Amino acid sequence: MEYLDVGETAFEGEIAAGRIPEGIMFGGKPHWRRDALDKALAIISGELVTDHIARFEERRRGKAA
Numbered sequence: 001m002e003y004l005d006v007g008e009t010a011f012e013g014e015i016a017a018g019r020i021p022e023g024i025m026f027g028g029k030p031h032w033r034r035d036a037l038d039k040a041l042a043i044i045s046g047e048l049v050t051d052h053i054a055r056f057e058e059r060r061r062g063k064a065a
Contacts, residue, residue, distance in 0.1 A: 003034065003037065019040060020032075020037065021036050021037075021040060
């Protein structure tokens with residue numbers, strides 16, 4: 001939560017919404033890999049497009065411009 005600069009409630013809400021991955025249980029507590037959080041943020045911000053249709057549309061727009 002500190003890494004993302006959000007409160008616990010907001011963080012849990014993002015997990016429930018599926019925008020942030022669930023933590024990996026280790027030592028009885030959930031833990032998150034930074035690279036997983038970074039990837040989730042890249043997807044949320046639009047820096048990383050995972051949908052093949054969206055990638056196609058972006059390429060098509062790029063050729064039309």
